[in-house]
Amino acid sequence: MECQTKLLRLPDVILLTGMSKALIYKLQKDGKFPQNIKIWGRMAGWLESDVNRWISERVAGQKQQTNENK
Numbered sequence: 001m002e003c004q005t006k007l008l009r010l011p012d013v014i015l016l017t018g019m020s021k022a023l024i025y026k027l028q029k030d031g032k033f034p035q036n037i038k039i040w041g042r043m044a045g046w047l048e049s050d051v052n053r054w055i056s057e058r059v060a061g062q063k064q065q066t067n068e069n070k
Contacts, residue, residue: 007037007045016051 008016013024027033034050 006048007039008048008051009045013046013051017055 010021010024013019014021017024019027024033028035034046034054036044036046038044
């Protein structure tokens with residue numbers, strides 16, 4: 001079975017989310033953003049699937065709020 005999970009480094013997460021490094025780490029610390037995975041030493045990455053799921057949840061929540069306000 002081939003693993004199709006991709007690890008994203010911080011610059012990729014910043015590009016995908018549009019958030020700053022500081023905000024990503026704050027949300028992660030507060031349990032509101034996926035935890036990173038230690039790769040080697042100080043090197044870390046995020047599972048692409050976790051980040052994409054987090055983005056999808058934000059979009060779905062925004063759409064739900066918009067529909068409730070109509």
